[in-house]
Amino acid sequence: MIFRNCLPSMSSKLIVPILFALATATACGGGSSEGEQVLNRLNDTEIKYFTNGKRLYSTHCANCHMENGEGLGQLIPPLKGADYLLNDVGRAARIIVNGAKEPLIVNGIEYRQPMPGNTSLNASEVTEILTYITNAWGNSYGGVSLNQIKTALSTN
């Protein structure tokens, strides 16, 4: 009863902005997402790698390279848009397993903090992580195969 009487007097002032806000939110939520583009690039096996890789990345890597792949200042290099990663995925596989001690240059900036190795990860897991990091955040490397990574890791 109370609210029915309230509504008419409020409607003109309140409902319009509420509708407007809702419309804006819906409009901004649209558009093709990054996910769709990744799906177009990868086959079914690779999509499975990507999904598992995302989970492994959260556990093993995100605390340093960040969930958004941007790294931290000049202390921890980015993976998003990183020439070092995208130019040589086999080398990146070896870094993931063995870590890195020597300074390295990513997109023209030198990084000097050591990265610890992940010796507990097997070749499949490394393939999954690499599929994720080379295709997330706008990176568009495409598929990474298990054979390719096994070969890269055997030339340790």
Next chain:
Amino acid sequence: MKMWKRVCLWLVAWVAIACSSPKNSRLPILGIPEYKEVNGKIDTLYHTVPNFQFVDQDSALVTEATVADKIYVADFFFGTCPTICPVMKQQMLRVYEQFKDTPNFAILSHTIDPEHDTVAYLKDYSMRLGVPDNKTWHFLTGDKDKIYQIGSGEGYMVPLGENEDAPGGFIHSGAFLLVDKERRIRGKYDGTNPKEVTALINDIPKLLAEYEQ
């Protein structure tokens, strides 16, 4: 019918007032207070961070006098930390970017590995993080026992410790502590959680406002 309308108006006004009240609510004072009788009156003594003396990334001496007229945020980290520190520093950068030009504000980041994290190391670390000077954000090193002491129940009340089994060799807390000008702890936030750090960023102006009378 007229009366209903009036009830509606009161209702709307009441909701508006109720929703705006958090603005003038004060932040809590953390820690267990002591009560002391002084001249027949009961005095409340709040937990305060004791005096301290450390050195920052520019070799400047940083003591309680450095923050005498400032509110500040304190945390603990170490440079080679493989776990939560990078995320903490990413989040502290958000706080820094927001308040680096606020005169009555400081950040004190204490290393818990002073043997490794020397003044020179902390200078390089802070520069690489994107902090060009020690105007607002001090990266502190010093006597190891003193650092652990100020982190303990005597000071910031966070768990810290050396442990061979912990990743990187140290157990440590990811907490950010908000401290007022009287060195009372007014807030504790999880520095690895962006939502809690947003809460901290919202609380800093509230605490500053307490001193604007």
